[in-house]
Amino acid sequence: MNTSQRFEVRIDRLLAKGRAVLETHSPNPPGFVSFPKLEHGAFTEWRAQSLSLLTNLLGADHVYVASFRQEVEGRFASSVKAGLGILKAVHEDLEDGFLTxxxxxxxxxxxxxxxxxxxxxxxxxxxxxxxxxxxxxxxxxxxxxxxxxxxxxxxxxxxxxxxxxxxxxxxxxxxxxxxxxxxxxxxxxxxxxxxxxxxxxxxxxxxxxxxxxxxxxxx
Incomplete structure (x- = not known):
């Protein structure tokens, strides 16, 4: 397995982990109005591992890394979905040979x-x-x-x-x-x-x- 393939496999695992994070939300208590938050530990682990991979692969200043930092902040489903979209884009670019x-x-x-x-x-x-x-x-x-x-x-x-x-x-x-x-x-x-x-x-x-x-x- 070459370097590119190893990164693709790792991204696949992070995509799966991110989808699992989406399943950790719990409904709000009765009468409590707010966006439901995801489980803190699972979200933090997934975010840290994703950022580490993206930084190692692309460098801290790459647009994908900057976008991930900006979009994936709060423990909300929308944040995780945005992060999953970025990881999918990186995976696709790797497959197509666009990540110079x-x-x-x-x-x-x-x-x-x-x-x-x-x-x-x-x-x-x-x-x-x-x-x-x-x-x-x-x-x-x-x-x-x-x-x-x-x-x-x-x-x-x-x-x-x-x-x-x-x-x-x-x-x-x-x-x-x-x-x-x-x-x-x-x-x-x-x-x-x-x-x-x-x-x-x-x-x-x-x-x-x-x-x-x-x-x-x-x-």
């Missing part, structure tokens, strides 16, 4: 796996293979960042060119650009067999730095 942020999420998931592999290589003293792998992950991460931010890049743009273009567009600072240039030098040395030009410590710092950089910027 998910592609970034999948990329980040894959990058984490490859960086973990690089960490295992380092632990086994394979610094050269680890350096090449970290460099490849960084290059693909920069390419993904450029695509997400509308920075035009060519198929032949290498790690150095991507770094220069993103820094020029203000995606990150010149200081960060210099740090990435150091990692680029290590990667290039590894790819061209110049293994004596860097140490295991250099690769370890690169591995830690690339992991932190992508976690911060690949959004």
């Amino acid at each position: 942020d998910l592609q970034t999420l999948v990329s980040a998931e894959v990058f984490t796996d490859f960086l973990a592999m690089a960490g295992h290589l380092l632990a086994r003293e394979y610094k050269d293979a680890a350096a090449s792998l970290c460099g490849a992950v960084l290059e693909e991460g920069l390419r993904r960042m450029a695509t997400n931010r509308g920075v035009k890049v060519g198929a032949r743009d290498d790690l150095s060119a991507l770094n220069q273009k993103l820094a020029a567009k203000g995606v990150y600072t010149r200081l960060v650009q210099k740090r990435l240039a150091v990692w680029t030098d290590v990667r290039n040395a590894a790819d061209h067999g110049r293994f004596s030009e860097y140490s295991k410590t250099d690769v370890t710092e690169m591995h830690t730095g690339v992991s932190s950089f992508l976690a911060q910027h690949l959004t």
